[in-house]
Amino acid sequence: MTPMNGATGGTSARKVWILALAIAAFLALYTVAWFFGADRLKGYVRHRLSDASVAVACxxxxxxxxPFRIGVFCDAVGIDDKRTGTSASFGALRSAAQVYRPGHAVMELDGPALVRVSPDIALTADWNLMQASAVAGTVGLERASIASNGLKGTFTADMGETKLAFLARHGETHLRANGEALDAALSLDGLELTAADTVVPKADVIVDMTIADAAGWLQDGPPINAPRRTKGDIRNLRVDFGNGNSAAVSGNFAIDDEGLLSGKFQLEISGIDALRDAVAQAFPEIADTASSIADTIRGLSGGKNARVKLRANDGVLYLGLIPIATIAAL
Structure with a gap:
């Protein structure tokens, strides 16, 4: 019995050693593969940044x-697009993807951000937290999401004559390729706008829309002339001021080469008088126009809540056959 037990013990020991060697070999190969892949990724990123039509600095x-993730880290990010005269700078960037799912990456970006569009447009922004995620397939980026907390900043134009300050408690943006179209959803909670010395009442904003033939924007960004030459469907554009006062628009739209809006829309308003007063308080210069539009809508709907059809034709907004407003070129 003793020789047999010794043979059995020797066989078991060899199996343990073989298993241990196999594990060690796998770990060694995995480590080499990870660092090789990391080096290739670093070289790829450098090549893409230097070869891109838009200069990007990391x-x-x-x-x-x-061992289980792989991601690109930058102390600061800069962008320079000479085609449009746009430059931007951001804080640190951190990204990560699971090694078994490299097509799904999550990112975190620090502020502050400064964006300039020559000759006289500037945007400054900062935030408490900004995170993003992106999913890429065999044909490129398929969807992307951005979420922010405590977003605040200013927008200036016309040599400082136009100045808009903004603040949002929480915001989310979701983009998804839908065939040749692009689905876009945006939400801003607790949005506060201040134009010059005018404070717009705080509101929650929701946008849900599809832009035709825009799936490529996920790869290359929107064209220089956007939103001109675009068309699509607005499923829901809602501004909620609280206390049951809100306005929502849905319908199809088209923007021509000159930036003029055309389309057919349905407008739903809850609390016409409250919204009229809010607009008049924020923009006294159009108080009479806001009152006239509110009276017209109330007359057609018969109450403080309304549901009416609107039509835009080359930048002129109609309620039935009545022109009620002119929309500036976009």
């Missing part, structure tokens, strides 16, 4: 995440 570029 200060302090590193690839981290071993």
């Amino acid at each position: 200060t302090g570029l590193e690839v981290r995440g071993f």
